[in-house]
Amino acid sequence: xxxxxxxxxxxxxxxxxxxxxxxxxxxxxxxxxxxxxxxxxxxxxxxxxxxxxxxxxxxxxxxxxxxxxxxxxxxxxxxxxxxxxxxxxxxxxxxxxxxxxxxxxxxxxxxxxxxxxxxxxxxxxxxxxxxxxxxxxxxxxxxxxxxxxxxxxxxxxxxxxxxxxxxxxxxxxxxxxxxxxxxxxxxxxxxxxxxxxxxxxxxxxxxxxxxxxxxxxxxxxxxxxxxxxxxxxxxxxxxxxxxxxxxxxxxxxxxxxxxxxxxxxxxxxxxxxxxxxxxxxxxxxxxxxxxxxxxxxxxxxxxxxxxxxxxxxxxxxxxxxxxxxxxxxxxxx
Amino acid sequence: xxxxxxxxxxxxxxxxxxxxxxxxxxxxxxxxxxxxxxxxxxxxxxxxxxxxxxxxxxxxxxxxxxxxxxxxxxxxxxxxxxxxxxxxxxxxxxxxxxxxxxxxxxxxxxxxxxxxxxxxxxxxxxxxxxxxxxxxxxxxxxxxxxxxxxxxxxxxxxxxxxxxxxxxxxxxxxxxxxxxxxxxxxxxxxxxxxxxxxxxxxxxxxxxxxxxxxxxxxxxxxxxxxxxxxxxxxxxxxxxxxxxxxxxxxxxxxxxxxxxxxxxxxxxxxxxxxxxxxxxxxxxxxxxxxxxxxxxxxxxxxxxxxxxxxxxxxxxxxxxxxxxxxxxxxxxx
DNA sequence: GCTTGCCATTACATCGATGTAATGTGAGTC
DNA sequence: GACTCACATTACATCGATGTAATGGCAAGC
Numbered sequence: 001x002x003x004x005x006x007x008x009x010x011x012x013x014x015x016x017x018x019x020x021x022x023x024x025x026x027x028x029x030x031x032x033x034x035x036x037x038x039x040x041x042x043x044x045x046x047x048x049x050x051x052x053x054x055x056x057x058x059x060x061x062x063x064x065x066x067x068x069x070x071x072x073x074x075x076x077x078x079x080x081x082x083x084x085x086x087x088x089x090x091x092x093x094x095x096x097x098x099x100x101x102x103x104x105x106x107x108x109x110x111x112x113x114x115x116x117x118x119x120x121x122x123x124x125x126x127x128x129x130x131x132x133x134x135x136x137x138x139x140x141x142x143x144x145x146x147x148x149x150x151x152x153x154x155x156x157x158x159x160x161x162x163x164x165x166x167x168x169x170x171x172x173x174x175x176x177x178x179x180x181x182x183x184x185x186x187x188x189x190x191x192x193x194x195x196x197x198x199x200x201x202x203x204x205x206x207x208x209x210x211x212x213x214x215x216x217x218x219x220x221x222x223x224x225x226x227x228x229x230x231x232x233x234x235x236x237x238x239x240x241x242x243x244x245x246x247x248x249x250x251x252x253x254x255x256x257x258x259x260x261x262x263x264x265x266x267x268x269x270x271x272x273x274x275x276x277x278x279x280x281x282x283x284x285x286x287x288x289x290x291x292x293x294x295x296x297x298x299x300x301x302x303x304x305x306x307x308x309x310x311x312x313x314x315x316x317x318x319x320x321x322x323x324x325x326x327x328x329x330x331x332x333x
Numbered sequence: 334x335x336x337x338x339x340x341x342x343x344x345x346x347x348x349x350x351x352x353x354x355x356x357x358x359x360x361x362x363x364x365x366x367x368x369x370x371x372x373x374x375x376x377x378x379x380x381x382x383x384x385x386x387x388x389x390x391x392x393x394x395x396x397x398x399x400x401x402x403x404x405x406x407x408x409x410x411x412x413x414x415x416x417x418x419x420x421x422x423x424x425x426x427x428x429x430x431x432x433x434x435x436x437x438x439x440x441x442x443x444x445x446x447x448x449x450x451x452x453x454x455x456x457x458x459x460x461x462x463x464x465x466x467x468x469x470x471x472x473x474x475x476x477x478x479x480x481x482x483x484x485x486x487x488x489x490x491x492x493x494x495x496x497x498x499x500x501x502x503x504x505x506x507x508x509x510x511x512x513x514x515x516x517x518x519x520x521x522x523x524x525x526x527x528x529x530x531x532x533x534x535x536x537x538x539x540x541x542x543x544x545x546x547x548x549x550x551x552x553x554x555x556x557x558x559x560x561x562x563x564x565x566x567x568x569x570x571x572x573x574x575x576x577x578x579x580x581x582x583x584x585x586x587x588x589x590x591x592x593x594x595x596x597x598x599x600x601x602x603x604x605x606x607x608x609x610x611x612x613x614x615x616x617x618x619x620x621x622x623x624x625x626x627x628x629x630x631x632x633x634x635x636x637x638x639x640x641x642x643x644x645x646x647x648x649x650x651x652x653x654x655x656x657x658x659x660x661x662x663x664x665x666x
Numbered sequence: 667g668c669t670t671g672c673c674a675t676t677a678c679a680t681c682g683a684t685g686t687a688a689t690g691t692g693a694g695t696c
Numbered sequence: 697g698a699c700t701c702a703c704a705t706t707a708c709a710t711c712g713a714t715g716t717a718a719t720g721g722c723a724a725g726c
Contacts, residue, residue: 004712015676020714027715030674050449051387052712055681060384060449062427070416071611076409083403083430092449094395094427097416115335115682116383116393116425223615256615278404282556282589284617337682348706353684360685363704385682388711669726676719681712689706695699 003044012040023048059118062092063305066108066122068099072222073249073277075123078144081298082121089302098125109141119305122152125189140308142301146191153304155297155319159191162290162323163198164205166244166272169288169325171206173332175241175270178203179214181230181254182221182246195246195274214240221246223253230257239269242331248273248280251287255330259284270331285329292323336377345373356381392451395425396638399441399455402432405555406582406610408456411477414631415454422635431458442474452638455485458522473641475634479524486637487651488630492524495623495656496531497538499577499605502621502658504539506665508574508603511536512547514563514587515554515579528579528607547573554579556586563590572602575664581606581613584620588663592617603664618662625656 005016012019014033021027022037029037040046054060065082067075083093094117098104105124119140124147141152146159170178180199184192196215203210218229226245230253245251251273258265265271265285273280276291300319308314338349345352347366354360355370362370373379387393398415400408416426427450431437438457452473457480474485479492503511513532517525529548536543551562559578563586578584584606591598598604598618606613609624633652641647 005714006712016712017677017714018675021675024714028674033674049388049712051384051393052681053714054384054449055382055388055683055711056713056715058681062449069413071410071413073404073406073409073612076406076412077404079409079412079428080402080404080430083428087430092427092429094425095412095416096425097413097420115380115385116387116395223611227615252612252615255617256619259617278556279406279585279612282560282585284588284592286589338684339682349682350684350707351705354705357684361704366704382682385711386684388681388713389683389685391711667726670724672721672723674719674721676717678716678718680715683711685710686708687706688708689704691704692702694701696697 002049003046004049005046007044008037008040008046011044012036054115058115059309060116061090062094062117063119063121063302064094064096064108064117066096066098066105066120068097068123068125070095070097073279074247074275077277077294078123078297081295082301085295085298085302089306091302098122109138119309121301121305140305140312142305142308144297144301146189146194150316153308153317155301155304155321157290157292157321157323159194160198160201162274162325163195163244163246164202165198165323165325166274166288166290167199167202168205169327170242170244170270170272170331171202171208173242173266173270176206176208177211177214177240178208178242178244179216179240180244180246181216181218181226182250183215183217185217185219192246199244213237218246218250221250223249223256226250226253227257230254234261239263242270242272244272244274246274248275248277248287248289251289251330252279252283255283255285255287266329266331272331276326281328283330288325288327288329288331290323291326292321296321335382336379337382338379340377341370341373341379344377345369387449393449394423395427395450396452396454396635397427397429397441397450399429399431399438399453401430401456401458403428403430406612407580407608410610410627411456411630414628415634418628418631418635422639424635431455442471452642454634454638473638473645475638475641477630477634479522479527483649486641486649488634488637488654489651490623490625490654490656492527493531493534495607495658496528496577496579497535498531498656498658499607499621499623500532500535501538502660503575503577503603503605503664504535504541506575506599506603509541510544510547510573511541511575511577512549512573513577513579514549514551514559515583516548516550518550518552525579532577546570551579551583554583556582556589559583559586560590563587567594572596575603575605577605577607579607581608581610581620581622584622584663585612585616588616588618588620599662599664605664609659614661616663621661621664622659623656624659625654629654 005019008019009016019037021029022034069075086093096108121142123144143152143154145156183196200210216229216233218226245254251271254271273287273289276289280287280289338352341352342349352370354362355367402408419426454475456477476485476487478489516529533543549562549566551559578587584604587604606620606622609622613620613622
C-alpha cells in the first residue's frame, strides 16, 4: 500500500496538515520540522495521491488534447509539441481521438471528462460545420486551426493568405495552370474552403481565369486518398503545370503517384504542400510547403488555455500565427 | 457549479447512494426509482466527478502511454492504435514523452503518476541499458519492444529473426555487399544490438564474410541523423549494393540523400527499412520493410496490462508478434 | 511574573462517490 | 392480524489532501 500524508505525518511526528504545508510551501514551516517531514517523505517514498488532491482542489493538473487522428504526421507533431510544452509547465496531457466518431467532439466539449480534466485543446474537424450548444458550463477550451464558429479561444494560421501566397509562389516559377488537391467535396471542412478561397484570390490577382477542372476534390486529407484522387484525375485530364496540395500528407501521396507514372517533379509538374511536416524535407524531391511554428501553436494554445482557466468570463481571443512559404526541390531545382 | 450525486438525489427524492446504485448497476434498483433518478440526472446534466470516484475506488480509468517522441511516425502510429483500442475498452490514455529526459522512464515506472494512473505502457529507450530498482510497489507495466531487462510484461517482435529475414531477402535480389544503417554507436539500444545480430546471422547463413566497413553507426533513429550519417559514409566509402536501415524513418532519410546524389534506387542500391510506417508506402520509391500489426501490439499490450491489474502477482509474460518482410519498389522494380 | 502578540502547528470539516451495515417497506404465510 | 423474509433504500464512514479556525508555545515588553 502506498504511503499517505498520514503515514508521513506519523513518522515525522507531526500532523498531516503540516506535511501538506511542507509540500505546498504556501504556509510557512520551520526549518527543522520541514527537514523531518522531507526525510519521512523520502523514507516512505511518498507520492501524493492526485485523485484526492484533484477532488479537494477542483483541479487535476491534466489537460486533454483532442485530435482527429494521432497517426497523421501533422497531428503527431502538434501533439508532440503540446505534450512537451505542457510538461514544461507541469501539466499532463490526455489524448483523445475524434476522427472515427465526430460526435466525440461535442461530447468532449460539453462533458470534459468530468473534472478529471481542467481544460481542452481541440483540433476540430466537424465542429466548424454545425452550431454547438453553448452550454453554461463548458470547460476552458482552445480550438486549433480554421473554425468558422466563434465559440472559444482559438489559435490559427491565416489559411486564406497562406494559400494565396503559395499559389503566387508557384506562379512565380512560371506556371499558370495550377491545380489544387484537397478541395471541399460534399461537406468540406472550413480549412478546405478557406484554402480554396486563397487559391482563387491569387488567381484573380494574377489575372488567371479560374478553371474548375483544375480543382481536384479530396475529402479525406491522407496520402492514400490523395494518391487515389490524383490517379483518377490524371486518367482523364491533362497534366497541370503545378499541383498545390492542401496538406503535406496529400502531397506525399501525390509525389508517389507522379513518380510511379514517370512524371518528373519539378520538371513536368511542380508540387507544393501545406503544414511543413518533418517528412516533407525528406520527400523525393523535398517538398515546398507552407511552414509555421508548431511549438508556438502549442505554447500559444496553452497560454490561452491557462488564462481562460483563470478567467472563465473574459472575452474570446484569437491568436494568428506567422507562416512562411518554404520553397524546396519540388517546385524548383 | 456542476451537479453532484447529492443534487441529483434531492431532485429525484432519493438518497445519494441510490443515485450511485443506479449508475453502477450492481445493487438492484426498482424500476420507478431508477427512472426518476435517470430523469434527474438528465435534467441536471449530471456528470460523475472522476476524481472523487478515483479516490474512492482506487482506480481512475486512465492509463499512461510513454513514448520516446510522439512526433516520430512509428510512435505516432503506435499511440494512435493504443488510444483507439483503449478507448474501445473504456480507458483514457495519458501521453508521456521520455525522449528528452531518460530519467523520466524510471520516474514513471516508480511513481506512476500517483494513482491518477492505473497502469503504464512503456516503449523504453534507456530502460534496457541499466538495471532498474524493482521497487515493491510498481504499478502494472507493459513494455513495448526490445528490452533486455526482464522486469515486466512485454510485447515485442523478434528483431533478430526479422533482421535476419530482411537481410536474406535483400540477398535474394542478388546483392552481397549489404550495409546496415543504425548500428549501435556508443551505448546502443537493445533493438540496435539485436537487429545487428540478426544481420550477422543472415550473413553467416549466406556464407558472406562480415565486413565491419558496411556497418554504419547512427545513434538516433531519425531521418535527419540517418541522412547525415549516410552522407558522411558515402563521402569516404564505395557504394554498397544494398542498405538495410533499422527503421523506416532512417530509410526515408537515406532515400532522400541517395536521390540528391543521383544514385538510383533500386538500380544502383537497394534500400529497406523496418516498422512499416504509413509513409513508407508513399516513399519514392516505395519502401521495402519489416511489417507487423501495430493494432495488435496495442491490443496485446492492453490485454497484458488489464490482466496485470487484476493479478499483480502473476508470472511475467511475453507476447511475440508475427512479422513479415514486405517487398516494395525500393529493392526491386 | 504576567500579559500581548505572533507564528507554527493542530483538529476538524470538506471535496464527491461509494462500500457497509442498518433501516424501512412490502408481500406472503399461518 | 401478527410474523417472517426478502429486498429496496438509507445513514454513516471512508478514500487522501487541504482550507479554516482554533490551539499551542515562545519571545518580547511592561
